[in-house]
Amino acid sequence: MFFDELNLNDDILDALDAMNFSECTPIQEQAIPPLLEGRDLIGIAQTGTGKTAAYLLPILSRLSDGGFPSDAVNCVIMSPTRELAQQIDQAMEGFSYYVPISSVAVYGGNDGIRFAQECRGFERGADVIIATPGRLISHISLGNIDLSRVSFFVLDEADRMLDMGFIDDIMQIVKQLPAERQTMLFSATMPAEIQKLAATILRDPVEVKIAVSRPAEGIHQSAYVCHETQKLGIVQHIFTENPPKRVLVFASSKLKVKEIARALQRIGREKGFTVGEMHSDLTQAERDDVMLRFKNGRVDVLVATDIVSRGIDIDDIQLVLNYDVPHDCEDYVHRIGRTARAGSEGAAVTFVSRDDQSRFRQIEKFIGREVEKSPVPADLGEAPDYAPHAFDKSRRGRHRGGKGHGGKGRGGKERSSKSQKPQDSNPQGSNAPKDNPSSPSAPHSGEASAAAPAPAKKKRRHSRKKKPSTPQNSPQGA
Numbered sequence: 001m002f003f004d005e006l007n008l009n010d011d012i013l014d015a016l017d018a019m020n021f022s023e024c025t026p027i028q029e030q031a032i033p034p035l036l037e038g039r040d041l042i043g044i045a046q047t048g049t050g051k052t053a054a055y056l057l058p059i060l061s062r063l064s065d066g067g068f069p070s071d072a073v074n075c076v077i078m079s080p081t082r083e084l085a086q087q088i089d090q091a092m093e094g095f096s097y098y099v100p101i102s103s104v105a106v107y108g109g110n111d112g113i114r115f116a117q118e119c120r121g122f123e124r125g126a127d128v129i130i131a132t133p134g135r136l137i138s139h140i141s142l143g144n145i146d147l148s149r150v151s152f153f154v155l156d157e158a159d160r161m162l163d164m165g166f167i168d169d170i171m172q173i174v175k176q177l178p179a180e181r182q183t184m185l186f187s188a189t190m191p192a193e194i195q196k197l198a199a200t201i202l203r204d205p206v207e208v209k210i211a212v213s214r215p216a217e218g219i220h221q222s223a224y225v226c227h228e229t230q231k232l233g234i235v236q237h238i239f240t241e242n243p244p245k246r247v248l249v250f251a252s253s254k255l256k257v258k259e260i261a262r263a264l265q266r267i268g269r270e271k272g273f274t275v276g277e278m279h280s281d282l283t284q285a286e287r288d289d290v291m292l293r294f295k296n297g298r299v300d301v302l303v304a305t306d307i308v309s310r311g312i313d314i315d316d317i318q319l320v321l322n323y324d325v326p327h328d329c330e331d332y333v334h335r336i337g338r339t340a341r342a343g344s345e346g347a348a349v350t351f352v353s354r355d356d357q358s359r360f361r362q363i364e365k366f367i368g369r370e371v372e373k374s375p376v377p378a379d380l381g382e383a384p385d386y387a388p389h390a391f392d393k394s395r396r397g398r399h400r401g402g403k404g405h406g407g408k409g410r411g412g413k414e415r416s417s418k419s420q421k422p423q424d425s426n427p428q429g430s431n432a433p434k435d436n437p438s439s440p441s442a443p444h445s446g447e448a449s450a451a452a453p454a455p456a457k458k459k460r461r462h463s464r465k466k467k468p469s470t471p472q473n474s475p476q477g478a
Contacts, residue, residue, distance in 0.1 A: 025050035218340035254279035
């Protein structure tokens, strides 16, 4: 479907024409019509499917049509991270190029100058506020902003907000909103907690669900089955033999990020590549700087927590390296989806330790294929076999003889000498691996990807002398 087949405002269509966007993605095609009708909506789709444009375009269209107060905040868009808030604001700038609608991005992690700028933006009047929860609450508590006449409320990446512990903040913000409003909730997944939240804040919502896509065919996936102590050695092997450029390395904690970055910096000085790191210990200015340098090619290898797993708009990443197996199958797809974008090719390598085997097997089932296993370099010693089912059984046996189950641990004197046949148990239940979860405080950036140009189409209206620059969050990937 083409955008001009939807009942969008002419000025919004002009902006899309000027940016050479004409064809909707599935989430946009299904979400925009009910949103233009004023319906509440739940949108379930992974990042990169065009969710940002799916809610921004109908909101901007309705604001452009008029009937909303000119002296009030009309729309609040909640983002779990600064990076996503910035990218939504950039998309907003492009889509609203021909309409007199203003916006202010409100996010923490910066100095008092930024806070003062946000206050000035409120004073001048902002139709749309794009905010992270904590920063918006700070402004509310200081009386800097009035949300009593908001007409549109959007929760973007709701599942990520839940993971980051923002649910109480969201409910505190909801209390400041009028009961009569249009609410939109977008999420990549729909756990029970998100369903409960939706039932609380939405009224008779339309549900639009786009199936989670599998990794792109252009991604060559492989894995090293190894011991935890062998991982750094494999990293050194990969980057010493034939150093790849444009690499994104994911680790489960900021401590690992720092350790990996130090090791790669030593190799980089000899092999001629540069390394940056991204984690929650950096200030916002430092994060912005390292991301800018990675985007413009001055940093070749970026080592990060899941702060960037759900979206950076860089099309030439050649390799994604998972130092640790992601805890969720969807996160694996998000991570490796940073490569092979826009029809290109790329590689994804994952290190699978003994404790991660069961989880990685679930990922293989989820993506519908067995990932190729690469041999660990011989000089690093013997590696474990890939036997996730056998490992599950051995763990179940140990748990049944361990403390808390009537025994005294391994070799305990009070353990019964009578052998017991282990009972079957769910390998994804209480026996699921528990080591090194991703840092809950690490934010992630918003998704943006450039889709292939839409088919040539006759110009809908007269040409414009000025054209808006294409925002990082295009409708096809926003």
